[in-house]
Amino acid sequence: MTRDELRELAAFQADESKGACAVSFYFQPEPSQDRSHRREAIVAKDVVKQALKSAGAQNKNGSLHADLDRVVDLAANLRGNARGRAVFACAAQNFWKEYGLPPHLHGTQIYLQQHFQLKPLAPLLGAQPALCVALVDRQRARFFDLRLDDLCERGAIVHLLSRSASSYGYKGFEGGHAERRVSEEALQHFKAAAERLRTDLEKGIWERLIVGCHDVSWPEFESQLHPYVRERLIGRFSADVASVSNEEISDHARTLVNRWITERGVKKVNEALDFAKSNGRGVSGLRRVLQALEAGEVQSIFLTENYSARAMECAHCGHLDAHLVAACAACGNPTRELADVCDAIIPIAIRRDIELFYLRERDGLDRAGNIAALLRFRSDQTTGQAVGAS
C-alpha cells in the first residue's frame, strides 16, 4: 500500500444522501489447528452478520449487502493465508480495494461508516519511512522497496568477477596478481552500488536504508557509502545475496524498521513532552493537540496504544473540539459527537503527512493525557522560526 493509496482511502466519503456506506473489513487469520481454516471464515461471517444487524434498516438499497456478501466470500476463500487482509468497499460508489497486511493487527473487524476506518492501520503507517533494502555482495547488488508488507525489487547491478586466482591454481606472482585484480573489481562494484544508492536517495526514491550482506563484506561496502547515505542507514543484517528469499528479506527488514520506529518514537515523545513544559515546540493533551492540528503546526503525533476519546466535530467547517459543545466554536453551526476522536485525527494525519507514533504507556505519555504532538513551529510565538524535520 502506497501513501497515495492511503490518501485516497482517507479522502473517501460515502454519499449519505444516497444511503451509501463505506465498509472497512480487517481480516486477521489465527494460527489454526483446523486445516480447513473453516473457523476463520466462520468468525468473518459472524462479524459481518453482527455489522448487518447493527446497520439495521438504514440501508435498503442493497449495495451494502452486496459489499458484505463479497466480504464473506473473500474470507471463506482466504484459506491458509498467514497474512492479514484489509478490504475497503463501497458498491454504491463502485469502490473496492484489497490489501495484504502483516499478521499483527487486532483481530477480524468490520466497520460501516461514512469514511473508511483506518485506525487499525495507523500503528503500521504513521511513521513508516520509504524504505530501501539493498542486498550486496562482491559481484551483485539488488535494490528493493519495502512499503508495509510489500517487498518489490526495483533494480540490480551485476559485475561478474574474473575467475578468482585460486580457481586457476596460480601460485606466486601470477596468483597474487589475479587476486588483486578480483579485489579491485569488487571494490569498483561496491563503489557502483554505493553510487546508485546516492543517486536514488537524491531522486527521492527512498528515505531510509537497510543493507543485507555478508559480515566480511560490510566494512568494505560501508566505507564506500556517501555520508548522506550512511546517515539514512537504519541497520544491517547478514545475508547471502545468492540464496536469501524475499520472505527472509522482509522479515529482517521489518524487525529492524520496527525497532527503529519504536526507539525514534520514544526519543521524539520525550522531546515533545519537554517542549510542552517549556512552552516550546510541543503540546500535550487532546485540547492542545487539536488546536495545534487546526493551526497546521503539527509534525508528529504520539498516542498511547488503544487511545480513544470523545470529541465534537462541526459538520459544516470540520472544526474539532475536545469539549462536548453543541455549537461549533469556529462557525456556530451544530456539531456532532465523535465516539472516537482518532476517526478524525488519523485521516488528517495521513493527508498532511504527519507522523503517527503509537507508544506503550510506560513512555510517560499517560501522565500527559495520552496524546501529545511535536510541532514544526508555533504560530503564537513572534519569532515564528520554522524548524526543520529531524
Ligand SMILES: [Zn+2]
Ligand atoms: Zn464549524
